[in-house]
Amino acid sequence: MDSGIRLEAAGSQGAGGYSDGLSLYVHIPFCETKCHYCDFNTYAGIDALIPGYLNALETEIRFWGGRLSRPAVSTVFFGGGTPSYVPIEGIEAICAAIFEAFDVDEDAETTLESNPGDYSKRDLSRYLGVGINRLSIGVQSLDDGLLKSLSRRHDSGTAIGAYRSAREAGFEDINLDLMFGLPGQTADQWRATLERAVELGPEHLSLYALTVEEGTPLDAMVKGGEIDEPDPDLAAEMYLLAESFLGDAGFDHYEISNWSLPGRESRHNLAYWLNASYLGVGPGAHSYLSGRRFAALRSPRRYVDLLSDALPDGDPVDSLSAVGVLDSIEPVTPAMELADTMMMGMRLSRGVRSDEFRGRFGLELADAFGPLIDELSGMGLLVGDAVGIRLSDGGRLLGNEVFERFVTASAEVELPPR
Numbered sequence: 341m342d343s344g345i346r347l348e349a350a351g352s353q354g355a356g357g358y359s360d361g362l363s364l365y366v367h368i369p370f371c372e373t374k375c376h377y378c379d380f381n382t383y384a385g386i387d388a389l390i391p392g393y394l395n396a397l398e399t400e401i402r403f404w405g406g407r408l409s410r411p412a413v414s415t416v417f418f419g420g421g422t423p424s425y426v427p428i429e430g431i432e433a434i435c436a437a438i439f440e441a442f443d444v445d446e447d448a449e450t451t452l453e454s455n456p457g458d459y460s461k462r463d464l465s466r467y468l469g470v471g472i473n474r475l476s477i478g479v480q481s482l483d484d485g486l487l488k489s490l491s492r493r494h495d496s497g498t499a500i501g502a503y504r505s506a507r508e509a510g511f512e513d514i515n516l517d518l519m520f521g522l523p524g525q526t527a528d529q530w531r532a533t534l535e536r537a538v539e540l541g542p543e544h545l546s547l548y549a550l551t552v553e554e555g556t557p558l559d560a561m562v563k564g565g566e567i568d569e570p571d572p573d574l575a576a577e578m579y580l581l582a583e584s585f586l587g588d589a590g591f592d593h594y595e596i597s598n599w600s601l602p603g604r605e606s607r608h609n610l611a612y613w614l615n616a617s618y619l620g621v622g623p624g625a626h627s628y629l630s631g632r633r634f635a636a637l638r639s640p641r642r643y644v645d646l647l648s649d650a651l652p653d654g655d656p657v658d659s660l661s662a663v664g665v666l667d668s669i670e671p672v673t674p675a676m677e678l679a680d681t682m683m684m685g686m687r688l689s690r691g692v693r694s695d696e697f698r699g700r701f702g703l704e705l706a707d708a709f710g711p712l713i714d715e716l717s718g719m720g721l722l723v724g725d726a727v728g729i730r731l732s733d734g735g736r737l738l739g740n741e742v743f744e745r746f747v748t749a750s751a752e753v754e755l756p757p758r
């Protein structure tokens with residue numbers, strides 16, 4: 341699938357509509373061990389819950405497929421947590437349920453997040469056999485000392501072995517997750533990881549700066565003086581290093597934290613950044629559908645209990661909310677849709693396109709945000725032309741400030757009635 345076509349299609353579905361196909365997120369909240377920096381909704385030591393959890397997940401998938409009359413799905417993403425940690429038979433059963441309950445496009449992008457070392461070559465072939473065609477590998481670093489300091493279970497050799505096994509099994513679309521700005525990490529170590537990662541030949545790289553999340557063990561270690569707080573200036577230097585190195589290596593920097601070979605962007609994540617509709621299943625999963633954003637409760641155990649009972653008839657969001665599976669529902673007003681579209685669209689290097697904006701909101705970008713666009717362009721943070729607006733190279737480093745300005749300005753925009 342040409343990603344340019346998908347960009348237009350996804351961007352044209354305002355207010356959580358999904359006539360061009362839903363993006364489906366499947367949450368797997370299990371990990372063998374919990375990394376000290378992680379604040380995702382995932383747990384170690386609850387493996388006994390896995391069989392019941394997979395049953396509950398299947399129930400939720402069939403529930404949505406039935407209530408939405410088997411809608412089209414264009415991307416599927418197994419995230420977590422560590423989807424590769426659950427037995428392969430479980431992933432096979434969930435895939436079978438998805439293909440039965442939803443009308444999955446023939447060329448759907450179906451991604452599975454994985455930890456190096458969790459799978460054998462045989463597992464990898466079985467993933468391909470059930471329609472998973474994109475593998476995301478949590479490499480994080482190719483420096484063994486840094487991997488240890490991150491409390492990761494794998495070393496660089498295991499990560500490289502996992503990548504090679506995936507290629508040999510037949511995966512043609514592989515993402516590597518890498519982290520930078522780590523305590524004790526030097527720019528030279530970061531460059532060495534980037535060089536080795538690029539040598540492998542992945543289609544996609546996601547690069548994340550380490551952030552110290554409140555309440556994590558890492559947070560306690562930093563507060564207790566055991567580990568130095570990550571240096572934001574060094575992280576910015578590493579980000580610029582990656583930008584120049586990966587640009588020279590032929591990667592497009594298509595989103596603030598994501599690089600891909602031309603045409604190999606993550607279609608699933610593009611749906612989020614284009615503020616298109618998506619459905620999340622599993623505890624803690626978020627959705628944006630038919631003018632509402634909603635999220636499921638976070639506890640996997642409670643999720644399993646609640647889905648073991650019959651669900652009431654009627655609107656699916658109301659049904660799941662009535663039994664307690666959903667614990668937050670928010671109608672999306674046109675002003676919120678505008679703010680979200682700007683905040684997420686500006687993360688993309690293509691920015692927000694004039695024609696898509698006009699098609700979605702019935703208004704010109706310049707009429708909605710003219711003075712702000714002029715101000716930010718004058719400060720060198722924004723580039724605007726007939727195609728649309730996007731962050732400048734300098735603006736990328738101050739992206740959060742720019743997004744905030746658009747969110748604030750969105751509240752003042754008078755949108756034409758729909």
Ligand code: SF4
Pocket residue numbers: 370371373374375378379380382420421422455478
């Ligand atoms: S493997 Fe990933 S999801 Fe699991 S604890 Fe570590 S960072 Fe979090």
